[in-house]
Amino acid sequence: MEKLNKLLEEYEKERGSLIGLLQDIHEEFGYLPEEYLREASRRLNIPLSRFYSLVTFYSTFRLEPIGKHHVCACVGTACHVRGAPLIVDTIERELGIKAGETSEDGEYTLDVVNCVGACALGPLVTVDGEFHGKMTQKSIKKLMKKN
Numbered sequence: 001m002e003k004l005n006k007l008l009e010e011y012e013k014e015r016g017s018l019i020g021l022l023q024d025i026h027e028e029f030g031y032l033p034e035e036y037l038r039e040a041s042r043r044l045n046i047p048l049s050r051f052y053s054l055v056t057f058y059s060t061f062r063l064e065p066i067g068k069h070h071v072c073a074c075v076g077t078a079c080h081v082r083g084a085p086l087i088v089d090t091i092e093r094e095l096g097i098k099a100g101e102t103s104e105d106g107e108y109t110l111d112v113v114n115c116v117g118a119c120a121l122g123p124l125v126t127v128d129g130e131f132h133g134k135m136t137q138k139s140i141k142k143l144m145k146k147n
């Protein structure tokens with residue numbers, strides 16, 4: 001809460017944009033904890049619904065903490081034509097979660113992204129920021145078992 005208080009104090013002083021405050025909280029904690037949104041709403045006297053309308057509009061905001069391992073499957077055009085949808089399906093089956101979800105044990109979060117700038121390596125998957133290119137069903141299963 002101390003860090004949140006600091007961010008709220010800064011916002012109160014400068015009266016910056018609400019979206020900027022949300023970005024700062026998100027950056028600090030890796031997601032937007034509900035209790036923090038409630039506290040910000042109370043302190044700033046801004047309806048909680050205003051916070052949630054922004055949070056749900058911008059898909060970059062996360063309301064749940066990220067898992068221990070962050071798996072990102074690229075579904076940009078180059079990866080898509082090389083089989084990214086099948087890779088995403090395989091990861092979802094292996095991890096038992098859908099894209100955008102975190103496993104119940106908190107081990108994995110799966111996201112899909114649009115092009116990470118390494119199109120020649122498609123279909124591409126990153127695990128905790130590490131690139132894994134030219135994925136096949138076999139290699140992605142092996143990679144998911146390794147992590």
Ligand code: FES
Binds near residue numbers: 077080114116120
């Ligand atoms: S489309 Fe996947 S890295 Fe560019």
